[in-house]
Amino acid sequence: MGVGFACTGGREGWTRMLLTAVGVGLGAALLLLTTAVPNVLTARHQREEARLDYTYSQETVPKADNTLVIADVGTSYHDKDIRGRLVEPEGPRAPLAPGLTRYPAPGEMIVSPALKELLDSEDGKLLRERLPYRVTGTIGESGLIGPRELAYYAGAENLASRINGWQAARITEFGRPSPSPEQTDPVLLLLVMSVFVVLLMPVAVFIGAAVRFGGEQRDRRLAALRLVGADTRMTRWIAAGEALAGALLGLVFGTVFFLIGRRLAGSVEVLGISVFPGYLDPSPVLAALVAVAVPATAVLVTLLALRGVAIEPLGVVRTAKPPRRRLWWRLLLPLGGLAMLLPMLGQGRTHGTFNQFLVVCGVALLLVGVTALLPWVVETVVARLGGGGVSWQLAVRRLQLSSGTAARLVNGIAVAVAGAIALQMLFAGVESDYTRHSENDLRRAQMQVNVPEGVALAAAAEKLSATRGVREVTALSGTDAGDSPGSDERLPDPLVQVTIGDCDSLRQVARLPSCRDGDVFTLTGADHEPADADTAKLAEPGRRLYLGASAEDPARQVVWTVPAGLKSARSVKSPTGERRGGFLLTPAAVPAELLSRGGGAVFLKIDPSVPDAPEHVRNTAARVDPLTVTTLWVSSERTRQFASLRTGLFIGSICVLLLIGASLLVSQLEQLRERKKLLAALVAFGTRRRTLSLSVLWQTAVPVALGLLLASAVGLTLGAVLLGMTDTPVAVDWWNVLAMAGIGAGVVLAVTLLSLPPLLRLMRPDGLRTE
Structure with a gap:
């Protein structure tokens, strides 16, 4: 009723x-x-797991007809993350990424529907400069975690020479090979x-x-x-x-x-x-x-x-x-x-x-x-x-x-x-x-560009310095030094830092008495107390040291003789918040073999009054090399x-x-x-x-x-x-x-x-x- x-x-x-x-x-x-x-x-979670392309291993997979070389080139645009990958299949049986029916050829890219919409809009003008590829398709739903995700796969050549174990790798399948239970x-x-x-x-x-x-x-x-x-x-x-x-x-x-x-x-x-x-x-x-x-x-x-x-x-x-x-x-x-x-x-x-x-x-x-x-x-x-x-x-x-x-x-x-x-x-x-609170000094730098090996650091710093919105540039590269070559079983002891840069850049990490190209400095006042004693032990003129002594490949270790006329400098906090130890080397004092490898970090001071200054920096970094990694510093991160x-x-x-x-x-x-x-x-x-x-x-x-x-x-x-x-x-x-x-x-x-x-x-x- x-x-x-x-x-x-x-x-x-x-x-x-x-x-x-x-x-x-x-x-x-x-x-x-x-x-x-x-x-x-x-x-x-399943979509994210299915498209994972990291090997989680230091062992390099040999080239075969079922291998794919893939590099992580993700970026950000107006505070939105963009998942980017460079791909180069090495054979007809190369694993196909979820959401793709084929791989793009060099100079082409396959994008998510949301990224295509952004690139076609007026708001995507700066991003189109950063991604100079021709769009030839869209990623299917199985390759995305959401309909508004921004993602792309771009074709590339000669990626095998860029394999480094963390950014570029050779894989035979997508997905996590051995899932580990999370606590x-x-x-x-x-x-x-x-x-x-x-x-x-x-x-x-x-x-x-x-x-x-x-x-x-x-x-x-x-x-x-x-x-x-x-x-x-x-x-x-x-x-x-x-x-x-x-x-x-x-x-x-x-x-x-x-x-x-x-x-x-x-x-x-x-x-x-x-x-x-x-x-x-x-x-x-x-x-x-x-x-x-x-x-x-x-x-x-x-x-x-x-x-x-x-x-x-x-x-x-x-x-x-x-x-x-x-x-x-x-x-x-x-x-x-x-x-x-x-x-x-x-x-x-x-x-x-x-x-x-x-x-x-x-x-x-x-x-x-x-x-x-x-x-x-x-x-x-x-x-x-x-x-x-x-x-x-x-x-x-x-x-x-x-x-x-x-x-x-x-x-x-x-x-x-x-x-x-x-x-x-x-x-x-x-x-x-x-x-996690960052130790980076945001008053001295607000962005960091990591330049990969094979790219001249000085040339990259010059291009970044000319970028709209950049006030000041500090370019530093680094390695380590020991009195004996390192190996898989044993690292040399002592092992000290080596920082390489021009005089203006080195003044960001140490208080220098005077500086000209060709000078070598020993540092005191490092964060780690043993560093000063280790540096003093190795800083003997005429002593043979191995630069890059911690590298597993002996071919990457360069012999360097400590020159006479070493100068002493007091370490100060670098833009990353650390007090370095070891040696400071100006470019003319670095062995040509090591200097030619390039790579390093460029710290940028940005003019906040310039609109889209970080986007201009990212565009320049992408033109320097697609594998550059650009980071916008923040004071803290959850x-x-x-x-x-x-x-x-x-x-x-x-x-x-x-x-x-x-x-x-x-x-x-x-x-x-x-x-x-x-x-x-x-x-x-x-x-x-x-x-x-x-x-x-x-x-x-x-x-x-x-x-x-x-x-x-x-x-x-x-x-x-x-x-x-x-x-x-x-x-x-x-x-x-x-x-x-x-x-x-x-x-x-x-x-x-x-x-x-x-x-x-x-x-x-x-x-x-x-x-």
């Missing part, structure tokens, strides 16, 4: 069921998206579990609130059913049937919303992450769980909501003053959550992984405690509110009559803010463990796993905030629709529209303020406990707390402003018409 009433109840019934279905559908869509997350991560970081696992619980709890709260749309009108209809003979138990099950109908339609809506989002996923990139629609396949087991849990939740919530309502043949007793809510059982939920988490305090990452069941249940209970405590807090506070302006009195009286409805609207925001505050504290507390998790949190937070806003708007419109006749009557009696609009704003603002205060208290408590579990000192960033609360308040304010136009329409006199 309840399902029948929902489907055949006329315009009111359809409107009510549609509102419920939209609210439930939004939540169900996000739950389905969550069930697809494991498959997304697995698919991206799971307990703290990262705790972060993952906390993120999932925090992001999903507001969704569950909203689904629970959505199935109660139209509750007051439903109860009045149930009173009419009592008048014609239905008993209390029957009316409750009829109400549950109506909620079930809305929830089932909501599942249909949610599936449609999910499929639409899935279709659009291929064209959207969030924080540098994009996914193919095919990745978003929900796990069948988890999707089935959602399909069962959502209708079951609808029925359960409805039955629980009606326990405190006396529906009699002549009306609903809820319109009288309800009994005061009890506090004791509401405190049991957060206390139970704390009881589950407290035994893991101080565990850190050295005592195994955290108990997943206790973490998930403990965090969930603390967040559910917000939804249990908020109605009591709102009721207690609004009962003590008194006089004021007309709009304030209208709002306060409405809240006193239905504080539970007001609390339900704010519950989702409160849960989301509490979880966000806790996660912000946890991420901020452990961030230093996953952040580990990849931690950064990925934080990115996932941001993406999830955006989805949850959109759900919060949409669901709140639906809830607000449903509340206004129920009070249409009351609003029209107030206007007919002369109440100003501005007064009624302000009253609606006060009705939202008071519960929101109370909800945010409660959420801040619970969030700080949960954050402190999670930090204690990771054995991290508890610290509160109050600006972050205020920012999270401000975002929650901003969402509510935006929803309230969006609901004003419908509110003004509902105030028309024809709202008094009845049937």
Whole structure:
């Protein structure tokens, strides 16, 4: 009967069921998206593994008809990474990279669809200069981890001579030859579990609130059913049937919303992450769980909501003053959550992984405690509110009559803010463990270009110096020196550094008394104390030293005689933050055989006022040699796993905030629709529209303020406990707390402003018409 009433109840019934279905559908869509997350991560990881082209071995594979020489020439453009590879197949059976049907010839390249789009656009003008190849095809989906990934394969010649074991290699297959199991970081696992619980709890709260749309009108209809003979138990099950109908339609809506989002996923990139629609396949087991849990939740919530309502043949007793809510059982939920988490305090990452069941249940209970405590807090506070302006009195009286409805609207925001505050504290507390601070001196250089062997360092430095946006250039190369040749089994002892550069460049690493080409200096004041003694031991004029003594190939070791007239210099911090030891050699003092090999590092000081200066540097470096490696220095860098998790949190937070806003708007419109006749009557009696609009704003603002205060208290408590579990000192960033609360308040304010136009329409006199 309840399902029948929902489907055949006329315009009111359809409107009510549609509102419920939209609210439930939004939540169900996000739950389905969550069930697809494991498959997304697995698919991206498998794609990445399948196209790996590193040998992970120092042994060189001999040339054959099934080998491929491949070089990593990845670059960046406007803060976006571009995966680039130079390829040269050495036979007809050379392994084919995933996503390719053939290899490009020299001078040609095969690109990803997103890179082709970028190169064809006006924004890709500088990048086209860096990639002077003719586009002859596109990489297929199997060779990309996302539809917006920027990648290319370019044909090359004579790559075999550039094999160096780390950038260019000869391979016979793609993929990781021997996958090694990764050790799971307990703290990262705790972060993952906390993120999932925090992001999903507001969704569950909203689904629970959505199935109660139209509750007051439903109860009045149930009173009419009592008048014609239905008993209390029957009316409750009829109400549950109506909620079930809305929830089932909501599942249909949610599936449609999910499929639409899935279709659009291929064209959207969030924080540098994009996914193919095919990745978003929900796990069948988890999707089935959602399909069962959502209708079951609808029925359960409805039955629980009606326990405190006396529906009699002549009306609903809820319109009288309800009994005061009890506090004791509401405190049991957060206390139970704390009881589950407290035994893991101080565990850190050295005592195994955290108990997943206790973490998930403990965090969930603390967040559910917000939804249990908020109605009591709102009721207690609004009962003590008194006089004021007309709009304030209208709002306060409405809240006193239905504080539970007001609390339900704010519950989702409160849960989301509490979880966000806790996660912000946890991420901020452990961030230093996953952040590597650079020792590079960003005041002296902002970019570094590593020039490969075979390229003259001086010529490369000259070209880079003439590049637009470059202020200053420091070119240094280096090797080592020992008094005997090295071998696989033994390195010479002592072994000292040798730094090669012109006088201006050498002054960046040492305080020189005077300098001209041909001078040789011995350094003192190195970071490593034995270096000074080792240098003094080897710095004997006439002594034969082996430059490149640590090279495994004896042919790469050059004999050098220490000249007379050595000068002493004091080491200073180099642009990379180290104090070097050993010898400093100007070009004329370097054996011609070693100097002709080229290679080294060029440190660049950039003019920040020149637009796209880093892109001009990368273009010049690519013209010098495709295998140059250009690095833009940063002061700190997060580990990849931690950064990925934080990115996932941001993406999830955006989805949850959109759900919060949409669901709140639906809830607000449903509340206004129920009070249409009351609003029209107030206007007919002369109440100003501005007064009624302000009253609606006060009705939202008071519960929101109370909800945010409660959420801040619970969030700080949960954050402190999670930090204690990771054995991290508890610290509160109050600006972050205020920012999270401000975002929650901003969402509510935006929803309230969006609901004003419908509110003004509902105030028309024809709202008094009845049937």
